[in-house]
Amino acid sequence: MPELPEVETVRAGLDRFVTGRTIESVEVLHPRAIRRHVAGAQDFADQLKGRTITGTRRRGKYLWLPLDDDAAIIGHLGMSGQLLVQPAEAPDETHLRVRFTFDDGGPQVRFVDQRTFGGLSVSPGGAELPDELAHIARDPMDPLFVDEEFVAALRRRRTDVKRALLDQTLISGVGNIYADEALWRAGLHGNRPTEKITRPAARRLLGHVRDVLNEALGQGGTSFDALYVNVNGESGYFDRSLNVYGRSGEPCRRCAALVRREAFMNRSSYSCPKCQPAPRQTRVRSVG
DNA sequence: AGTTGCCCCTGCGCGC
DNA sequence: TGCGCGCAGGGGCAAC
Numbered sequence A: 001m002p003e004l005p006e007v008e009t010v011r012a013g014l015d016r017f018v019t020g021r022t023i024e025s026v027e028v029l030h031p032r033a034i035r036r037h038v039a040g041a042q043d044f045a046d047q048l049k050g051r052t053i054t055g056t057r058r059r060g061k062y063l064w065l066p067l068d069d070d071a072a073i074i075g076h077l078g079m080s081g082q083l084l085v086q087p088a089e090a091p092d093e094t095h096l097r098v099r100f101t102f103d104d105g106g107p108q109v110r111f112v113d114q115r116t117f118g119g120l121s122v123s124p125g126g127a128e129l130p131d132e133l134a135h136i137a138r139d140p141m142d143p144l145f146v147d148e149e150f151v152a153a154l155r156r157r158r159t160d161v162k163r164a165l166l167d168q169t170l171i172s173g174v175g176n177i178y179a180d181e182a183l184w185r186a187g188l189h190g191n192r193p194t195e196k197i198t199r200p201a202a203r204r205l206l207g208h209v210r211d212v213l214n215e216a217l218g219q220g221g222t223s224f225d226a227l228y229v230n231v232n233g234e235s236g237y238f239d240r241s242l243n244v245y246g247r248s249g250e251p252c253r254r255c256a257a258l259v260r261r262e263a264f265m266n267r268s269s270y271s272c273p274k275c276q277p278a279p280r281q282t283r284v285r286s287v288g
Numbered sequence B: 001a002g003t004t005g006c007c008c009c010t011g012c013g014c015g016c
Numbered sequence C: 001t002g003c004g005c006g007c008a009g010g011g012g013c014a015a016c
Helices: A004-018 A042-046 A147-156 A161-166 A176-185 A198-217
Strands: A025-029 A057-059 A061-064 A071-075 A081-086 A096-102 A108-113 A120-122 A261-266 A267-271
Touching: A004 A057, A004 A061, A004 A081, A004 A108, A004 A198, A025 A042, A025 A198, A071 A081, A081 A198, A147 A198, A161 A176, A176 A198
Parallel strands: none
Antiparallel strands: A025 A096, A057 A061, A061 A071, A071 A120, A081 A108, A096 A108, A261 A267
16 A cells, blocks of 8 residues: 555654664564564564664565664565554554554554555664565655666666556566556557657656656545554655546546546556557567 | 566445 | 455566
8 A cells, every 4th residue: 555655754753762762572463564574573573672672664665664783674564564652551453463663661562454455574784775575676756766877777678658657676666556556647548559659759758757756745645534544653645636546437637538548457447538549559469 | 587466454435 | 234356656476
């Protein structure tokens, strides 16, 4: 569920509550929530006990908390994960998976995840980029993201442009909502083959991706329901600014044609039939 | 080697 | 009211 703006909102919210605090204990209430930590729940808790969190970082949809021993706690929210700051006396959430308590007796950090697609792990390399995240491309908010490298890499792909936007090894942080919104702004149908996107069109698309991510971040992200909230349990407001996502059958805000929904990889894509005409011919797939 | 589907889960809203 | 179905902000990984 959460894409870059939502994850960044969570990271920023977490920062002042965790930086400089020392972990007293870690309670794993559901093993699936730490499945990426292959050594298991006991090892996860043992490694973290007594460690001090030195800050908060993010790349794409992943965030991590560097520790005083150069490892880091990595967090991914999946579709329904939350990181909440809660007083010790707050009742356990229904889907509470992991609880962190600190030696100052202050608020706990809780990982709550209804569907358990998200999870936590401990990985070395926390100061720069945890080893586990080596395959994740820089996101477009990263000062070291190189636009022209993205443009070239996009055009080298042999896939459809929406699939490329969702590929976290090409560009990270973009998910189903913001891919659809950026494609609408760019006037491109998601099924357009990447090799036919011109360099200027690719640059424009990247600009729209950046714009929509920034605007959503300014609104605290997109919340359709109680599943996405910040560390204090508050919703974001970008849902009011969505132009196509989830607006099937409603008028396009640019041309009033009715927004269409198309099946896409067991999910949905939303687009304007006039502003984003489907490519005449779908990508030719190599055979044999 | 690059690309494509499947599948992991829980809950909600809808139609019958 | 109750059941079954489809759908949901993601990504790893086996199979082509």
